[in-house]
Amino acid sequence: MTRTLTITSPIDGSVVGTVPRRTARDVRTAYSRLAKAQREFASAPLAERLRVTKLLATTLLENRKKLADLLVREIGKTPAEADTEVIRTADIVTGTIREAKRQRPEVIKDAGNPKRRQEVGRMPLGVVLAISPFNYPINLAITKLAPALAAGNAVLWKPSTQGSVVATRFAQGLYAAGFPRQLLAVITGSGSELGEALVTDPQCGMVSMTGSTETGQWIAGRTGAIPLFLELGGNDPAIVLADADLDLAAKHIVGGAFKLAGQRCTAVKRVYVVRSVADRLVRKIDAEVAKLGPAGDPREHPIGPLVDDSAARRQRRLIADARKRGAKVIRGGTVHGRYVEPTLLDKVPQRAAVVREEQFGPVLPVIRVKDADEAVRLANDTEYGLQASVFSRNAKRARAVADRIDAGGVHLNGPDQRGPDNFLFTGHKGSGLGAQGIRFALESMSKPKTTVTNR
Ligand code: G3P
16 A cells, blocks of 8 residues: 655645655665666667657646646745746757757867777766755756756656645656656655665666755765766845946845745845945835735735745744844744745844845845955855856946856846756855756766777
């Protein structure tokens, strides 16, 4: 008798669905089945691999409304965020197929021997373990599945518990569309129960994981010498210089900090503003936050619930700590169940927990600094290094500040974000390992294979 997990909605606690609570034995069985099928799939012509990959996009588009509705109910996304996730993901599949068709082996010549040349091609890795997070349960799974399949791998997909209903319903649609079941296994269940079996199986050829820094570092410590892609936490700073366009900065900071109720690794998590313009910037940010209105049902409000009670408790703790350290609550500051009022904190000290930790909620601290040098020093004073943004009308000055920030990507006068999806996306320090983005993901899901000819 398979045990099950009941998944409820963060919106109102209603039951979204039930999924199997798989066991370590199920994991081992899945790996064996996938590895066997992958050995044959590895030698399939590219056209066959891409035909299989394209079924991901077909299934997304044919089930667009059903999947979007599930993303609203299971994750608490707004209908617009949910629909965008489905469409964006179908585009990523199409882009992956286009890139796979474009790729050609590189030829390197021996300068000392015109008859000898090396051809550098790519080979699949085997079975890819894809671990996807709750905040993009479809997008951040298929950004792994598509390149993995296009490169000739099979996939064991472990969705986050919150997100496992939409994952299993998507997989059912995929199989119904004729996708070869032997190339994809969806393993739902408790990460703590399954983690060891998932990452240490000898048939695991690669781990691609998006999730918390803590889990990513645990995985890195447990896998053998196999390829890893880790997209982990972020604590993205926005630096606003004295000559910045404050209206532009306020718009992008608020959009970046509060989209998806702040539950994005690339959310703006901290604002460093030069004191001379701080009062004006805080007023402008506050006016933008006010437009969001109260947190509520995401079908009627731009700011929905957090994913679970512990996330909401964390916001309450961070706000209380900031207050205790002298921060000023400009707006919000209250938590009702899983609903956190969009909160703006001013004059927050660097040592406040909301600055040191990744809040992953709609709470934005503003830290006032003397100048760009202090902003850079404090921005780099973190275990994370995902992204950052710098606002200044002087492009040269903005670039000079950006070059001093230790992060995988810096946005000048624009919002932190992972897309567009052909861009390289990576994290430094505790924010991850490896690169995402269509071409880069394809490369990460394969290994080089060279052939040298001598005549
Ligand atoms: O938190 C997931 C991370 O990939 C954010 O993606 O597209 O919202 O910047 P995005």
